[in-house]
Every structure is written in C-alpha cells, then in structure tokens.
Amino acid sequence: MRTALVIGTGLIGTSAALALASRGITVHLADHDPAQARTAAALGAGTDEAPGGRVDLAVVAVPPAHVAATLAGAIRGDVARAYIDVASVKGGPRRELLSLGCDLGSYIGTHPMAGKERSGPLAATADLFEGRPWVLTPTRDTDTEVLNLALELVALCRAVPVVMDADAHDRAVALVSHTPQLVSSMVAARLEAADETAVRLCGQGIRDVTRIAASDPRMWVEILSANPGPVADVLSGIAADLDETVRALRSLESADEDKRAGGAAGIEDVLRRGNAGRVRVPGKHGAAPATYEIVAVLISDEPGGLARLFADAGRAGVNIEDVRIEHATGRQAGLVQLMVEPAAAPGLSAALRERGWSLRQ
Structure with a gap:
C-alpha cells in the first residue's frame, strides 16, 4: 500500500x-x-x-x-x-x-x-x-x-x-459492546434526579459502571439503529434476569422464612452466574484472566505523585499488571490500587512502606 x-x-x-x-x-x-x-x-x-x-x-x-x-x-x-x-x-x-x-x-x-x-x-x-x-x-x-x-x-x-462472519460479528458486538452501552446509560440515568446527598456517595463501582454513559447519544442511536435485533435479543435475556432478581428481592422482604431462603438463593444464583461470566473476559494481552493481589496505596493529589509511586514499585522489581484509582470525596487524595502477581505483593508492600508510602487494606 x-x-x-x-x-x-x-x-x-x-x-x-x-x-x-x-x-x-x-x-x-x-x-x-x-x-x-x-x-x-x-x-x-x-x-x-x-x-x-x-x-x-x-x-x-x-x-x-x-x-x-x-x-x-x-x-x-x-x-x-x-x-x-x-x-x-x-x-x-x-x-x-x-x-x-x-x-x-x-x-x-x-x-x-x-x-x-x-x-x-x-x-x-x-x-x-x-x-x-x-x-x-x-x-x-x-x-x-x-x-x-x-x-x-x-x-x-x-x-x-x-x-x-458478518452476522456472527453483529451478534457478538450486541453482547459485548452495544448492550453494555445501553445498560451503562440506564444505570447513569437513575442518577439524573437522585438526591445530591446520594450522588456524593458515588464510589469507584458506579464510576466503572457508568463510564461509557458519557458517549455521544447521536452516534449511539445510529449504531443501535443498525443492529436493533441482536441487541434486543440480549436485552430480553437481561430483562428476564431482572424480573427474577426483583422477585427474589421482594421475597427477602417476606416474613415467611421459606420465601426469604428462596429469595437469597435467587440472588446468589445471579451473582454466581455473574462470577462465571466475568471469568471469561480476556485478561492481559488477551490471555486467560489472571487473579492478582491488590496493594492499595494512599496518595495525595499533587504533580509527580503517581510517577514516584510507579518508580518505587519498579525499584522493588515488581511489574504492575493493572492499576485503578479511587478518588476520595472532599479530600485532595486518592487510593491507588496496584494489581500485581500474588507472590510479588508482600515484597512490594514492604518496599513501599520503607519508602514512606501509606498502605491500606
């Protein structure tokens, strides 16, 4: 070319x-x-x-x-x-x-x-x-x-x-891309009219779930209009799970012990199926998902802080496999979660403490 x-x-x-x-x-x-x-x-x-x-x-x-x-x-x-x-x-x-x-x-x-x-x-x-x-x-x-x-x-x-195959592709992206966009937007939409005190409690979980809800609606209307059937099929399955989950939660409110037990079993089932599905999401470099140990470090919000933390991890001879940052509400600080191989976690924790970093459980 x-x-x-x-x-x-x-x-x-x-x-x-x-x-x-x-x-x-x-x-x-x-x-x-x-x-x-x-x-x-x-x-x-x-x-x-x-x-x-x-x-x-x-x-x-x-x-x-x-x-x-x-x-x-x-x-x-x-x-x-x-x-x-x-x-x-x-x-x-x-x-x-x-x-x-x-x-x-x-x-x-x-x-x-x-x-x-x-x-x-x-x-x-x-x-x-x-x-x-x-x-x-x-x-x-x-x-x-x-x-x-x-x-x-x-x-x-x-x-x-x-x-x-083209049609297999469209079914695949309906599952892994198009439906997640809609679900993320639906969760984020619950925040629009929420009380300010509730919104201030937002943590990393809600940030993860709603990140892609910031996407351009006009662009996504065009995308979804071109693939409506496969997306609707996936959403139908999610809707069935939602109906079952709502019934299970209502059962947990019951005074009947058997109903509460059935409700708990229903919630556990959807959570366990979620565990099984999450395990199938490819990990680093497309390989099978790995189980990492988290080393959580409190870090102030100032220039060079992250660079110094990563440099200290490098001096300890530890490769950081992944990283997440959870910002503290009302404070100029955050919690950096360093994901590392389990065998490397104790050594990294000790090395960071020696260099003055404050670690959290």
Missing part, C-alpha cells in the same frame, strides 16, 4: 489516517464537512486535497446508516483498488451493497474494536488501535488482493486481525 483515501474524518477515520501517515502512506482525506477534513489534515493525518488518481485503499469511516451509499458511490467512481468500511455493524451494509447492485469482490467489511467516549478528529490518536482486535468479514466473493490490503492496514495500525 502506498496511497489511501479516508472518507469520514471522525475519531476512527482520523486515527486510521494518522497511523497510516506516520508509516509513510500518502493519505487523502474527505468528509461531508470540509472543515473537519481540514482539521484532520492539520493534525498530520494527511491532505484534504482529492487524490490525482486511483488509490490503493479507500477506508469508509462514516456512520452505519451512510456506509452503503458512501461505499457504492466510491466503487462506482472507481476511486480505489480495494474498499473497506469500519462501521460497528457488518451484515446490514453488506446486504445494502448487494441490493444496490455493487460488485463485492473489491470490498471487505471491517470493524476495529477501539474507541473513546469522545468523538471527532481532535480525539484521534495514531495508536488508538494498537493491540486491539480488528474484525475482518471476508466472503467467498472477496478478492485475495483486497483481503491482503485490509490485513496490511490492520498491521500498519498495529491491531490484531480477527476473521468472522
């Missing part, structure tokens, strides 16, 4: 363009809003000038509802040797292209599993896809050259290629 055309300069399109441009690819940028393409060009993602001829790869990075029409226009204009899209749904756009009479030999649907709560070119980074899965959905009609160019794009963005 030497040249590329990125159509749509939002977060994903601009991030892909930045990655390609940083590796020597000549990238042309196009957007229905010329100002957005100029912004992406100013960030170093390429040029907003039209290509002088046919490019090697066209990357369509527009909202799902506009993917098929944009791809059809590009294919009919013969702007590239190969065409991909990066929409978060795959079955619908492919069927729309077929209905429009497009030859699908030069096209492959893809979906990089990466993103942010923020959108637009100013949120883009060249390393957005690094180490992240990038789904490819080739069919029997896909030309080998097209697949190879798509794989080259994934490699240049330092992502990890995953080959899937």
Whole structure:
C-alpha cells in the first residue's frame, strides 16, 4: 500500500489516517464537512486535497446508516483498488451493497474494536488501535488482493486481525459492546434526579459502571439503529434476569422464612452466574484472566505523585499488571490500587512502606 483515501474524518477515520501517515502512506482525506477534513489534515493525518488518481485503499469511516451509499458511490467512481468500511455493524451494509447492485469482490467489511467516549478528529490518536482486535468479514466473493490490503492496514495500525462472519460479528458486538452501552446509560440515568446527598456517595463501582454513559447519544442511536435485533435479543435475556432478581428481592422482604431462603438463593444464583461470566473476559494481552493481589496505596493529589509511586514499585522489581484509582470525596487524595502477581505483593508492600508510602487494606 502506498496511497489511501479516508472518507469520514471522525475519531476512527482520523486515527486510521494518522497511523497510516506516520508509516509513510500518502493519505487523502474527505468528509461531508470540509472543515473537519481540514482539521484532520492539520493534525498530520494527511491532505484534504482529492487524490490525482486511483488509490490503493479507500477506508469508509462514516456512520452505519451512510456506509452503503458512501461505499457504492466510491466503487462506482472507481476511486480505489480495494474498499473497506469500519462501521460497528457488518451484515446490514453488506446486504445494502448487494441490493444496490455493487460488485463485492473489491470490498471487505471491517470493524476495529477501539474507541473513546469522545468523538471527532481532535480525539484521534495514531495508536488508538494498537493491540486491539480488528474484525475482518471476508466472503467467498472477496478478492485475495483486497483481503491482503485490509490485513496490511490492520498491521500498519498495529491491531490484531480477527476473521468472522458478518452476522456472527453483529451478534457478538450486541453482547459485548452495544448492550453494555445501553445498560451503562440506564444505570447513569437513575442518577439524573437522585438526591445530591446520594450522588456524593458515588464510589469507584458506579464510576466503572457508568463510564461509557458519557458517549455521544447521536452516534449511539445510529449504531443501535443498525443492529436493533441482536441487541434486543440480549436485552430480553437481561430483562428476564431482572424480573427474577426483583422477585427474589421482594421475597427477602417476606416474613415467611421459606420465601426469604428462596429469595437469597435467587440472588446468589445471579451473582454466581455473574462470577462465571466475568471469568471469561480476556485478561492481559488477551490471555486467560489472571487473579492478582491488590496493594492499595494512599496518595495525595499533587504533580509527580503517581510517577514516584510507579518508580518505587519498579525499584522493588515488581511489574504492575493493572492499576485503578479511587478518588476520595472532599479530600485532595486518592487510593491507588496496584494489581500485581500474588507472590510479588508482600515484597512490594514492604518496599513501599520503607519508602514512606501509606498502605491500606
């Protein structure tokens, strides 16, 4: 690949363009809003000038509802040797292209599993896809050259290629991406009219659950409109669990001992099934989830504090596997939870205490 055309300069399109441009690819940028393409060009993602001829790869990075029409226009204009899209749904756009009479030999649907709560070119980074899965959905009609160019794009963005059937992909993202967005938003919506004293009690748990509720509603309406059936199927299962859980909680209010026992068993069942599902979420580098020991350190909110803590952990010869920060309400301090291998925890705790850090259970 030497040249590329990125159509749509939002977060994903601009991030892909930045990655390609940083590796020597000549990238042309196009957007229905010329100002957005100029912004992406100013960030170093390429040029907003039209290509002088046919490019090697066209990357369509527009909202799902506009993917098929944009791809059809590009294919009919013969702007590239190969065409991909990066929409978060795959079955619908492919069927729309077929209905429009497009030859699908030069096209492959893809979906990089990466993103942010923020959108637009100013949120883009060249390393957005690094180490992240990038789904490819080739069919029997896909030309080998097209697949190879798509794989080259994934490699240049330092992502990890995953080959899937388009409809299987849509069912998968309904479960692991689209439904969590809705559930997060539903939980966060309970806070809108909550009493201020209740909101002030928010801790790390509610922050974890509601983090993605900050996402752009307009973007998510477009995504969910393109994949409504699979998302509704997952939500139906959750709704059944919710009904059972509500009944179990009501039973716990009963004066009848047998009902209370049944209610407790129902709550324990959903919690244990949650444990079993959580264990299946891939851990570090995509490996099986590991069980880490937590070393909790009280840290003041001041410049250089985290850097000093990480440096002291490094001097102790301990690799930090993961980290979380829980901020203290009303105090200029927080609790940093360092996740480390269980065997390393005692040594790290001792080393940090020697260096003056205050540890918590």
